Amino acid sequence: MDQMETILEDGDSASNEWIHFPCFSKAGQMLMEDMAHIVEMELGELLYASRTPSNVTRFISPKGNAEGSLVLRAGRSRSKVEFVMGSWLRYDLPFGTLKVATLFVMASAESDAPHFLFEFIENGSSSLVILLDLLPRKDVVLEPEYLKRFYEKSELESIRQTIERAPQSQTYNCTSLYVRSVVSPTAILTKIHDWLPSGQRGEAALASAVENVVLPTAKKVFGTWLDAFRNGGKEIMDDIDRRTMAKRDAQIKRHGIEVDLSANLPRLFGQRITDRVIAAYRNGQ
Amino acid sequence: MDQMETILEDGDSASNEWIHFPCFSKAGQMLMEDMAHIVEMELGELLYASRTPSNVTRFISPKGNAEGSLVLRAGRSRSKVEFVMGSWLRYDLPFGTLKVATLFVMASAESDAPHFLFEFIENGSSSLVILLDLLPRKDVVLEPEYLKRFYEKSELESIRQTIERAPQSQTYNCTSLYVRSVVSPTAILTKIHDWLPSGQRGEAALASAVENVVLPTAKKVFGTWLDAFRNGGKEIMDDIDRRTMAKRDAQIKRHGIEVDLSANLPRLFGQRITDRVIAAYRNGQ
Numbered sequence: 001m002d003q004m005e006t007i008l009e010d011g012d013s014a015s016n017e018w019i020h021f022p023c024f025s026k027a028g029q030m031l032m033e034d035m036a037h038i039v040e041m042e043l044g045e046l047l048y049a050s051r052t053p054s055n056v057t058r059f060i061s062p063k064g065n066a067e068g069s070l071v072l073r074a075g076r077s078r079s080k081v082e083f084v085m086g087s088w089l090r091y092d093l094p095f096g097t098l099k100v101a102t103l104f105v106m107a108s109a110e111s112d113a114p115h116f117l118f119e120f121i122e123n124g125s126s127s128l129v130i131l132l133d134l135l136p137r138k139d140v141v142l143e144p145e146y147l148k149r150f151y152e153k154s155e156l157e158s159i160r161q162t163i164e165r166a167p168q169s170q171t172y173n174c175t176s177l178y179v180r181s182v183v184s185p186t187a188i189l190t191k192i193h194d195w196l197p198s199g200q201r202g203e204a205a206l207a208s209a210v211e212n213v214v215l216p217t218a219k220k221v222f223g224t225w226l227d228a229f230r231n232g233g234k235e236i237m238d239d240i241d242r243r244t245m246a247k248r249d250a251q252i253k254r255h256g257i258e259v260d261l262s263a264n265l266p267r268l269f270g271q272r273i274t275d276r277v278i279a280a281y282r283n284g285q
Numbered sequence: 286m287d288q289m290e291t292i293l294e295d296g297d298s299a300s301n302e303w304i305h306f307p308c309f310s311k312a313g314q315m316l317m318e319d320m321a322h323i324v325e326m327e328l329g330e331l332l333y334a335s336r337t338p339s340n341v342t343r344f345i346s347p348k349g350n351a352e353g354s355l356v357l358r359a360g361r362s363r364s365k366v367e368f369v370m371g372s373w374l375r376y377d378l379p380f381g382t383l384k385v386a387t388l389f390v391m392a393s394a395e396s397d398a399p400h401f402l403f404e405f406i407e408n409g410s411s412s413l414v415i416l417l418d419l420l421p422r423k424d425v426v427l428e429p430e431y432l433k434r435f436y437e438k439s440e441l442e443s444i445r446q447t448i449e450r451a452p453q454s455q456t457y458n459c460t461s462l463y464v465r466s467v468v469s470p471t472a473i474l475t476k477i478h479d480w481l482p483s484g485q486r487g488e489a490a491l492a493s494a495v496e497n498v499v500l501p502t503a504k505k506v507f508g509t510w511l512d513a514f515r516n517g518g519k520e521i522m523d524d525i526d527r528r529t530m531a532k533r534d535a536q537i538k539r540h541g542i543e544v545d546l547s548a549n550l551p552r553l554f555g556q557r558i559t560d561r562v563i564a565a566y567r568n569g570q
Binding site: 139140141142144147151152157171173177178180181182184185186240244247248251252255 | 424425426427429432436437442456458462463465466467469470471525529532533536537540
């Protein structure tokens with residue numbers, strides 16, 4: 001491990017590149033790049049440079065109707081970060097172009113602090129969907145102390161209620177029962193519409209909502225996560241508890257994103273590109 | 286245990302009485318009594334007669350502004366039922382009378398089949414709230430097989446979507462983060478309003494919604510639970526898994542209802558009645 005660290009620090013095959021979001025709306029791109037920048041500023045010193053192969057940091061379908069990007073950066077040894085992931089996918093559909101951007105911080109086994117997940121979906125130009133959450137590492141039904149420490153005592157529910165009350169927003173009911181189960185009870189799952197009480201409609205209204213509603217909310221949730229990550233996590237001493245959390249994390253890593261990738265990528269990109277992207281994701285660096 | 290069984294079967298201090306719901310609206314009372322009757326018809330032979338003391342099966346506040354009823358029936362030895370509970374509370378508030386009815390089937394450690402929970406709340410006469418669910422016994426994030434077996438493969442999500450699409454209904458966001466965590470991803474948490482597309486409003490419209498929307502939904506969800514209970518549960522062989530499920534069940538039993546009772550009852554009924562009711566609930570028979 002130390003040897004690998006040396007190689008990485010030499011910058012041999014590694015890159016300090018982090019994710020960009022070139023194909024989103026101007027407001028969407030600014031949102032995601034702002035958030036990716038904040039993640040890098042706050043966590044950069046805990047991370048190795050990215051070792052994600054360049055044919056994964058950018059891949060395009062044979063037909064050219066779909067493209068994507070996945071960038072991973074592994075957490076340094078004994079840091080509280082397992083890896084940080086940024087990704088996006090863009091693909092043409094009969095009714096428009098779907099664009100999905102994700103920022104995911106997988107926390108390490110060094111503490112029990114939640115993972116951070118931010119997903120941003122542009123589907124045509126009349127609405128968008130956001131998923132913003134601190135994913136619990138433990139079964140909060142079995143351990144209400146965990147629920148209290150990270151969720152009941154935090155501002156997350158009040159942040160969630162504020163965005164839910166925004167006139168442009170509406171609760172979004174995710175179709176995947178697994179995603180509904182993996183998120184916390186304060187998860188923000190919101191659809192944002194392209195209208196404002198002033199009567200303004202269309203892309204300008206949507207851009208305004210991204211800037212004035214989504215970005216401040218995403219910053220607040222990330223700030224709450226940072227505090228939980230830095231000050232709220234506890235080391236797990238008990239062997240069975242450690243194994244349970246590791247197994248649960250492995251399921252979150254596998255189901256949360258890999259299952260989603262396996263379901264969608266082959267159809268768009270073919271099996272070869274899909275295998276390459278999933279292998280990089282599994283590798284986590 | 287066998288000796289106790291004999292005493293109970295002799296009908297010595299036991300009663301075959303089951304819960305009634307006298308103080309609800311006519312439609313609410315019919316709904317709850319229909320459901321309680323179905324529970325009794327389907328599970329009666331697995332249950333002992335109730336040993337709940339008569340000062341718990343009916344209790345009234347010193348001021349007379351609140352009353353309630355809790356009836357428990359323990360499951361027979363080695364049956365798959367731990368206990369069945371019916372309860373209701375009625376209390377006057379400055380803005381009207383709140384009435385909460387609950388039917389809860391706590392499954393036993395003989396299998397991992399979900400618990401059944403039905404809560405029905407009348408708050409004034411312009412809306413009501415229902416919570417209908419099969420409560421998972423396991424952490425479905427850690428064990429996606431459990432999610433698949435009881436939820437993804439069942440009709441629960443389609444039943445949930447049907448009631449959510451009813452013009453009178455609206456997603457209800459429960460304030461307790463614990464309740465949001467303990468329910469399944471297909472839980473029905475719905476607020477029903479007192480209007481119909483025909484223009485009909487008020488109590489008659491609400492009664493019609495209870496009869497035509499809530500009752501059929503509650504029957505369907507209970508039917509799905511019965512099938513899961515009879516055919517879907519598996520015996521848990523592994524020692525650690527058994528202990529984890531027992532600990533989780535104990536948390537559900539404690540937090541799901543007891544914490545709720547402890548928070549509300551003392552203010553309404555005083556500590557003596559509260560202690561009696563909670564002791565009977567803990568006792569589970």
